[in-house]
Amino acid sequence: MNKLLIVGTVAFDAIETPFGKTDKILGGAATYIGLSAAQFDIESAIVSVVGEDFPQEYLDLLKNRSIDLKGTEIVKGGKTFFWSGKYHNDLNSRDTLDTQLNVLADFQPVVPENFKAPGVVMLGNLHPLVQLSVLEQIERPKLVVLDTMNFWMDNTWDDLMKVISKVDALTINDEEARQLTDEYSLVKAARKIAEMGPKYVVIKKGEHGALLFHNEQIFFAPALPLEEVFDPTGAGDTFAGGFTGYLAHTGDISFKNMKNAVIYGSNLASFCVEKFGTERMQDLTKEDVHQRLEEFKALTQFQIKLT
Amino acid sequence: MNKLLIVGTVAFDAIETPFGKTDKILGGAATYIGLSAAQFDIESAIVSVVGEDFPQEYLDLLKNRSIDLKGTEIVKGGKTFFWSGKYHNDLNSRDTLDTQLNVLADFQPVVPENFKAPGVVMLGNLHPLVQLSVLEQIERPKLVVLDTMNFWMDNTWDDLMKVISKVDALTINDEEARQLTDEYSLVKAARKIAEMGPKYVVIKKGEHGALLFHNEQIFFAPALPLEEVFDPTGAGDTFAGGFTGYLAHTGDISFKNMKNAVIYGSNLASFCVEKFGTERMQDLTKEDVHQRLEEFKALTQFQIKLT
Numbered sequence: 224m225n226k227l228l229i230v231g232t233v234a235f236d237a238i239e240t241p242f243g244k245t246d247k248i249l250g251g252a253a254t255y256i257g258l259s260a261a262q263f264d265i266e267s268a269i270v271s272v273v274g275e276d277f278p279q280e281y282l283d284l285l286k287n288r289s290i291d292l293k294g295t296e297i298v299k300g301g302k303t304f305f306w307s308g309k310y311h312n313d314l315n316s317r318d319t320l321d322t323q324l325n326v327l328a329d330f331q332p333v334v335p336e337n338f339k340a341p342g343v344v345m346l347g348n349l350h351p352l353v354q355l356s357v358l359e360q361i362e363r364p365k366l367v368v369l370d371t372m373n374f375w376m377d378n379t380w381d382d383l384m385k386v387i388s389k390v391d392a393l394t395i396n397d398e399e400a401r402q403l404t405d406e407y408s409l410v411k412a413a414r415k416i417a418e419m420g421p422k423y424v425v426i427k428k429g430e431h432g433a434l435l436f437h438n439e440q441i442f443f444a445p446a447l448p449l450e451e452v453f454d455p456t457g458a459g460d461t462f463a464g465g466f467t468g469y470l471a472h473t474g475d476i477s478f479k480n481m482k483n484a485v486i487y488g489s490n491l492a493s494f495c496v497e498k499f500g501t502e503r504m505q506d507l508t509k510e511d512v513h514q515r516l517e518e519f520k521a522l523t524q525f526q527i528k529l530t
Numbered sequence: 531m532n533k534l535l536i537v538g539t540v541a542f543d544a545i546e547t548p549f550g551k552t553d554k555i556l557g558g559a560a561t562y563i564g565l566s567a568a569q570f571d572i573e574s575a576i577v578s579v580v581g582e583d584f585p586q587e588y589l590d591l592l593k594n595r596s597i598d599l600k601g602t603e604i605v606k607g608g609k610t611f612f613w614s615g616k617y618h619n620d621l622n623s624r625d626t627l628d629t630q631l632n633v634l635a636d637f638q639p640v641v642p643e644n645f646k647a648p649g650v651v652m653l654g655n656l657h658p659l660v661q662l663s664v665l666e667q668i669e670r671p672k673l674v675v676l677d678t679m680n681f682w683m684d685n686t687w688d689d690l691m692k693v694i695s696k697v698d699a700l701t702i703n704d705e706e707a708r709q710l711t712d713e714y715s716l717v718k719a720a721r722k723i724a725e726m727g728p729k730y731v732v733i734k735k736g737e738h739g740a741l742l743f744h745n746e747q748i749f750f751a752p753a754l755p756l757e758e759v760f761d762p763t764g765a766g767d768t769f770a771g772g773f774t775g776y777l778a779h780t781g782d783i784s785f786k787n788m789k790n791a792v793i794y795g796s797n798l799a800s801f802c803v804e805k806f807g808t809e810r811m812q813d814l815t816k817e818d819v820h821q822r823l824e825e826f827k828a829l830t831q832f833q834i835k836l837t
Contacts, residue, residue: 262837263837264837407620408756408758408759431739432739441828441829442828443752443829443830445752449715450715450718451718452715469837472837473837479833483832483833483834486834487834487837509837513836516834520834521747521748521749522748522749522750523749523750523831523832524830524831524832525790525793525830525831526786530570530571530816
């Protein structure tokens with residue numbers, strides 16, 4: 224089951240943070256998921272779409288990490304999806320400055336033959352009907368993980384409910400979990416989400432870590448306390464890539480192993496925010512990741528003496 | 531070293547939350563610290579002041595938990611310190627409706643003879659000069675922990691710096707750590723606080739847990755995810771009581787053991803918020819605490835397979 228099928232945007236981002244701003248750089252949910260999952264010894268593929276303006280250099284960057292791009296369509300004469308945003312000083316919130324759907328507007332995902340029986344599917348943030356279309360093209364995998372955002376709740380509620388009902392796990396941020404369920408308590412929100420379908424619910428709290436819920440069990444992975452968060456763009460997708468990459472690699476979707484997957488997700492996300500865009504993820508080594516795992520252990524593990 | 535000296539308010543609180551409101555009930559930092567620390571097999575004493583209006587029933591409640599009240603002065607004809615506050619809907623912020631200092635205005639702390647050589651001192655939130663006066667009356671303990679708040683930063687900066695320079699550990703909430711250091715990053719804030727004196731810094735993040743810093747080491751204890759936080763009043767002081775109570779009990783102030791103390795602090799605080807005021811802390815048993823410790827382990831401990 225170590226095939227990971229990734230669906231999501233491959234895009235251009237222009238980012239402004241208190242530390243500086245970028246021109247159009249490589250971005251997109253599937254890009255971050257793919258780069259993160261590439262830390263594991265798995266086969267992965269991205270189903271997505273770009274325009275003819277998308278640099279070969281970016282495609283090569285993904286291919287060089289053994290990410291299969293047969294399902295990433297290049298639309299002749301088309302322009303790649305573009306997003307531009309500016310972060311506030313606390314880096315916890317941002318304003319979208321520009322969104323140009325371009326080729327994404329008519330995106331019809333096509334899963335390549337060699338990924339029609341994946342072990343794990345990561346449905347990155349996209350229109351719920353695109354996510355559904357991918358599920359309809361494949362054999363039922365061992366694990367389907369869905370990511371979504373408030374935009375789809377506001378605009379495509381019924382379609383979103385349909386795809387949510389078909390997945391095993393949902394990754395979502397805290398504010399969006401509250402919006403989805405109308406519950407302030409994240410414990411209650413996770414329970415309501417589970418009633419919608421997903422047996423596993425991961426609520427991402429940014430700098431405050433991530434919670435994994437399954438039945439009445441809860442696991443918590445902190446974010447690594449950093450001196451400086453440089454650019455939060457892609458942290459959630461990098462988390463998702465670490466989570467699903469680790470599960471595809473180990474082939475074990477027990478709750479116990481999902482704890483490890485959440486730790487790996489937090490581990491990888493902690494690198495993503497250290498530089499602009501995908502920069503840090505590009506030069507990341509297995510040694511870096513293993514060393515940071517030791518930091519996560521030091522941060523969270525204890526040997527208590529009962530009183 | 532299992533003597534714990536507690537300094538802080540013993541008071542009346544009137545609390546309003548989205549779930550209801552109380553009349554004047556038992557409150558005060560030293561009360562919460564004392565009730566929390568009473569979960570450990572230690573000798574403790576409260577140095578504080580109350581008015582003649584303070585019910586014998588409340589004093590008995592503390593005495594029955596083996597808390598020495600020889601240092602808690604009862605001012606004849608005086609009125610007890612009163613605080614009243616109303617929480618916002620998210621329970622993360624509150625407005626103070628009323629503060630009546632009463633007998634606290636002229637409080638001159640007197641440490642009783644049998645606590646002049648304590649192992650651990652918990653200086654609860656109070657005027658820095660009161661905290662300093664207590665330190666001047668005692669032999670240097672193995673560990674002095676200080677709690678403070680923004681009010682003293684705004685009004686008594688120099689005195690606060692004096693007491694901060696004399697303590698081993700500071701417990702402070704995240705917003706106050708930022709105010710104290712003018713650093714947004716909590717990692718940088720903790721480092722600056724350490725330069726002011728305290729070798730150990732605990733930054734409390736409410737529902738987002740607590741961070742322990744020592745040199746370049748960091749440990750994180752999450753808050754237990756709860757279905758409902760009923761009343762956050764006293765949670766920070768209950769944390770401090772669990773932290774110092776555990777350290778006094780074990781007599782071990784290594785960083786490794788402080789991790790456990792932070793877990794015990796979070797453990798006890800998770801009970802405090804379940805009911806109004808001190809209600810839940812009053813009927814808390816050792817079995818409750820041990821069971822919740824298992825929940826904390828399930829929440830945070832993992833056995834990772836390297837990839």
